[in-house]
Amino acid sequence: MPQPTSRRADAARNRDRILAAARAAFADGERADAVSMAAVSRRARVGMATLYRNFPGRRELLEALYTEEVDAVCAAAESAPDLAAWLRAFFDYFTSKRHIAGELLTHVPGTDPVFDGNRTRVLAAGRPLLEAAQRAGEVRGDLSLEQVLDMVIAIARIEGDVAYVEPILDAALAGLQP
């Protein structure tokens, strides 16, 4: 039965094209709330019906993009040599994907299952790194991963270019040492 397979492949291709188009729209520096579904449909060269069949609204589209980014952050935790390296990757991710990440940053915990679920995944991915660093005496024992990530996110939100914000991150990460 080749047809269902190919239909599934078409559907997957459409979904990927939509996500790529949305990612490109955000990367162009547009604010998340200024990227319309119509603009995504044009960029992806899929009809509005196809777009809405895949993503019932902007929120679902943002959530899917966001989930992809979280996948990358979790994968980075697997490959990072230590906690500090992962926190720097996490920081770079937040500052470079500010438009999408902004949706998370302004999100109040407990109000959205997708964002909450992704936060849980990030915490699960990073926890072994923090525990290893604390066991090795490289990181203060009185901080939880939630606190460490909230610190990095807070610094990532500071207005200013990399040259301005990076020394602040350097200082804060140095302060994680006992």
Next chain:
Amino acid sequence: MPQPTSRRADAARNRDRILAAARAAFADGERADAVSMAAVSRRARVGMATLYRNFPGRRELLEALYTEEVDAVCAAAESAPDLAAWLRAFFDYFTSKRHIAGELLTHVPGTDPVFDGNRTRVLAAGRPLLEAAQRAGEVRGDLSLEQVLDMVIAIARIEGDVAYVEPILDAALAGLQP
């Protein structure tokens, strides 16, 4: 001529009563944008005409309150034994006066002369403390006071109670050491 003097004293008393009423309204945990001019007028027991003669609008009232708070932060810089002590006072000020401070925190530099002027005053008050700490080798030389304050403000904005946020501040302040 006792009359003009007494009229000036009355005017000053009214202004003080209005500011005290507004401060109390914000301290009650009301959001800055939920405190109306009418509520301030009732609390201060002055007529709306008197209120508006003193403060043409909510913004002017907030600015006056904010200026008073900045006076306190600047005075704290005079009496603080060192930079870290002042930064902790600054942090306490921001977390306890969150409702008023929120107006500053969300303020984009360069758009409001009152807020910009107050920022300049805070920077001027704190600079001797940072310079002394850097001369004594107690604080990294690669950070400006703007960067240090932005770090403390960013941490003050983290959601959570004191027990959650204070260890984050402890870590970040420890990281200021070279």
